[in-house]
Amino acid sequence: MITQWFNPAKNNHWADWFLKxxxxxxxxxxxxxxxxTLFTSLMTMLKYRSEGGYQCLPLLEYLPAExxxxxxxxxxxxxxxxxxxxxxxxxxxxxxxSPTEDVYGFKVLVRLRExxxxxxxxxxxxxxxxxxxxxxxxxxTDLPMLTKPFxxxxxxxxxxxxxxPQRDYAEQWHDVVAEFDFDQPPEPERVEMLVEQYRNYLLxxxxxxxxxxxxxxxxxxxxxxxxRTHGFTPLPSSVSSDVTHPWTKLFDKNYRYFQKQWLAPLxxxxxxxxxxxxxxxxxxxxxxHSKQHLYQLKETLSYLAEVFSYGESGWFSRNIxxxxxxxxxxxxxxxxxxxxxxxxxxxxxxxxxxxxGAVAKIKDKPxxxxxxxxxxxxxxxxxxxxxSLRYRGKAGQYxxxxxxxxxxxxxxMSSQEHxxxxxxxVPDDYLPRILSGRGLDRLLQFLLGDSHE
Numbered sequence: 001m002i003t004q005w006f007n008p009a010k011n012n013h014w015a016d017w018f019l020k021x022x023x024x025x026x027x028x029x030x031x032x033x034x035x036x037t038l039f040t041s042l043m044t045m046l047k048y049r050s051e052g053g054y055q056c057l058p059l060l061e062y063l064p065a066e067x068x069x070x071x072x073x074x075x076x077x078x079x080x081x082x083x084x085x086x087x088x089x090x091x092x093x094x095x096x097x098s099p100t101e102d103v104y105g106f107k108v109l110v111r112l113r114e115x116x117x118x119x120x121x122x123x124x125x126x127x128x129x130x131x132x133x134x135x136x137x138x139x140x141t142d143l144p145m146l147t148k149p150f151x152x153x154x155x156x157x158x159x160x161x162x163x164x165p166q167r168d169y170a171e172q173w174h175d176v177v178a179e180f181d182f183d184q185p186p187e188p189e190r191v192e193m194l195v196e197q198y199r200n201y202l203l204x205x206x207x208x209x210x211x212x213x214x215x216x217x218x219x220x221x222x223x224x225x226x227x228r229t230h231g232f233t234p235l236p237s238s239v240s241s242d243v244t245h246p247w248t249k250l251f252d253k254n255y256r257y258f259q260k261q262w263l264a265p266l267x268x269x270x271x272x273x274x275x276x277x278x279x280x281x282x283x284x285x286x287x288x289h290s291k292q293h294l295y296q297l298k299e300t301l302s303y304l305a306e307v308f309s310y311g312e313s314g315w316f317s318r319n320i321x322x323x324x325x326x327x328x329x330x331x332x333x334x335x336x337x338x339x340x341x342x343x344x345x346x347x348x349x350x351x352x353x354x355x356x357g358a359v360a361k362i363k364d365k366p367x368x369x370x371x372x373x374x375x376x377x378x379x380x381x382x383x384x385x386x387x388s389l390r391y392r393g394k395a396g397q398y399x400x401x402x403x404x405x406x407x408x409x410x411x412x413m414s415s416q417e418h419x420x421x422x423x424x425x426v427p428d429d430y431l432p433r434i435l436s437g438r439g440l441d442r443l444l445q446f447l448l449g450d451s452h453e
Contacts, residue, residue, distance in 0.1 A: 023448065024131045026271065026326070028304065029280035030211050031137035034334035034376065036097040038280065039134055040087040041376035041434045046071055046108055048435055059441035062448040063110055069125060070111045078269070079105025082134055091377075094426045101220050103270050104134045128448075135270050138216030138224070141300065143271070143307045145214055146263050150232070150255040151241070151248070153214070157234035160212060165292040169208055173201035182239050186250045195231035209289040212300045217262065225262050230254045276328045276447045277308065279358070283333050283350055287406075288421045291413040294354060298410075302357025310365045328447055329362060329369040331355045336439065337375035338422050339403065342386040344373055346406040353410050370446055374439035379424040391424040 029035040048054040049065055057063075075081040082104040087097040108130040145153055161170040176197045184190060199218050206213055217225040232251040239245050243252075279301065286294035309325045333351045336344060351371050362369065380389040388402045401422055407413045427433055 021126055022129045022131070023276060024274040025276050025278060025447070026274040026308070027132065027134070027278045027280060028140060028308075029137050029278075030140060030282070030300065031206065031216070032099065032285060033137060033280045033282045035134055035137065035280055036087060036100055038334065038374070038376045039082055039132065040084055040091075040097055041437050042440065043073065043082070043084050043106075043108065044088070044431070044434050045437065045440065046110070054435055056435040056437075057441040057444065060444050062445055063112065063128065067112045067115065068110055069113050072109050074107045074109065076105030076107055076131060076133070079103060079133065082106045082132070091426050091430045096426060100134050100136050101224075102136070105132070107131050131274075133270060136216075136220055136224075138213075138219050139266060139270065140304060140307075141212060141214055141216045142263060143267060144303050146259055146267065150252040151243075153255070154234040154240045154251075155237060157214060158237070161234075165208075165290060165296060166205060166210055166212075169205040169210065170201055172204075173197060177236060182236075182245070182247050186247050191231065191250070192228055195227055195233055198233035199227060199231075209285045209293050211285075211293075211297050212303070215258065217258075225258060230257050230261075232258070271308075274326060276330075277326045278330045278332055278443070278447070279304075279355070280332050280334050281351065281354065282335060283347065283354065284335055284338055284419075284421045286354075287419040290418055291410065291415055294350075294410055294413075298354045298357055301355055302361065305358035305361035310362045310367045327367060329367055330443055330447060331358070331369065331371045332439075332443065333371075333373050335375065336373040337378045337380045338389075338424065339406075340383070340387050340389055343403060343406055346408075348373055349408075350406060350410070372439055372443050372446075374437075374443060376434070376437050376440065377426075377430060378433040378436055378438065379427055380422065389422065391422050392427055394423065394425055396425070 027035055027038070029038075045056045049056050049063075049068070049071075051071060055065065080102065090097055110128045110130075112126050112128060114124055114126060148156070160166050161174070176194070180194060195218075202213050202216075202219055206219060213219070215225065215227075218227040218231070232254040234240075235247060235251060240248050242248055281297070281301070283294075283297075286297050310327075310329075331351060333347060336347060339347055348371060351373070355371070359369065380391045383389045383400045383402070385402065387404075388400055390398055390400045393399050404419075406419070407417070
C-alpha cells in the first residue's frame with residue numbers, strides 16, 4: 001500500500017515559489033509501450049527508497065536517500081489518481097498491468113532536508129515535485145490530425161495503407177470500399193457499417209503491431225470517441241476530391257466535430273505543458289514482426305515530434321507566465337530485460353536509428369536529449385551463456401532461451417527477418433525485481449540534473 005501523505009504548505013504560494021522545485025513530465029508512449037508498468041515501478045521505487053530506506057535507484061545522486069524526510073503522493077486537480085494499488089494487486093496475481101484506457105494524473109512530492117549553513121536555517125527543506133499524467137497511447141497518434149483538413153488526412157491515410165506493413169492487414173477493408181456504393185446516400189445504417197469496417201481494420205492492424213493508426217481514439221471503449229454517432233473513414237480520392245459529394249460533406253463535418261469537440265479539449269486538458277519528456281518505445285514489438293514495422297515506428301516517432309513544443313524556458317516564463325517548453329528529452333527503450341545484456345549495445349544502436357527522424361526535428365533547438373535502455377521490472381534471469389536468458393513461461397515452468405545477435409543496422413535486416421519476443425510471465429518475486437529495475441536511476445539523474453552538466 002502506498003501511503004497518501006499531504007503537504008502542509010500546498011496552499012501557500014510563497015512556499016510554492018521558494019520551497020518547491022517543480023518537474024513536469026510528459027511520458028510519451030504509444031499503445032503497449034509499457035507506460036503503466038513504468039509508472040507502477042517508479043512509484044513503488046520512490047516509496048521504498050524514501051519510506052523504507054531501501055537502496056534502490058543507486059545512481060540517483062540528485063535525490064540522496066539520506067536527506068529524504070518524507071515522500072507523499074497527491075492527485076493532480078481534475079484527474080483521477082493513477083491506480084497503482086490495482087496494478088500491484090494484478091502483479092500479485094501474475095497478470096501484467098492492463099493497458100491504460102483513461103487518463104490519470106498524480107504528483108510525487110519528495111521533501112529533502114537542507115544541509116548548507118544558510119539555507120538550513122532560512123529554508124530548512126525543499127520539496128521536489130514530479131507531475132505525471134498517464135493516458136491511452138491511442139490518443140497520442142491522433143494529435144497530428146488537429147492540423148489537417150479532412151481531405152488531406154483521408155489521402156494520407158490511404159497512402160499509408162498502400163504501403164507495407166499496413167497493406168498486409170488492410171485487404172479486407174479495401175475490398176469493402178471497392179464494393180461499396182458511394183452513390184447511395186449516407187444514411188445512418190450505411191455510415192455505421194462503413195465506419196465499423198474501418199474500425200475492424202484498425203483493431204486488426206493494432207493487434208499485429210501497427211503503430212501509425214488514426215483515429216486511435218476509435219479503438220477505446222467508453223473512454224474513447226463516439227465513433228458510432230460521429231464516425232468517419234478515409235474516402236477514395238474519387239469521392240473526397242468532390243467537396244459537394246454527400247459522403248465527403250458528412251465525413252468532413254464529423255471530422256471537424258472530432259477535431260473541435262474531442263481532440264482540441266483532449267490536447268489542452270491532457271497534454272499539459274511540461275519541461276521534460278520521456279519518449280517510451282517498445283522496440284521488441286517491431287522486432288517481433290518485421291523490418292517494415294520498425295521503419296513504420298520510426299516514421300510514427302518523427303510525426304509525433306512535431307506535436308510538442310521544444311526549447312528551454314527562462315525563469316520568467318516558467319515562474320511568472322507559467323509557460324514551459326520541453327528542454328530535456330529522454331528516448332527510452334523499454335523492457336530491455338527481454339534481451340541478454342551482451343546485446344544491449346546493439347539495442348541502443350537500434351534505438352538511436354529508430355529515433356533519427358524525431359532527433360532531426362529537435363537537434364537544432366535548445367534541447368538536451370539522450371538515449372536509455374530501461375527495465376521497469378526485471379522479468380528474466382541470466383542464462384547459462386552470455387547470449388541466453390531464463391524466464392518463467394505461462395505454466396510457471398523455467399525456460400532458457402538462446403539469442404542471436406541483433407542486426408548491425410535496420411538496413412542490414414532482411415525483409416522477412418524477425419526476432420521472437422520472450423513471453424515472460426510475472427515472476428513470484430516481482431517486488432524485489434521492481435526495486436532492482438535497471439536504468440531508471442540513470443534516466444531520472446539525467447532528467448533532474450543540471451542541463452549544463
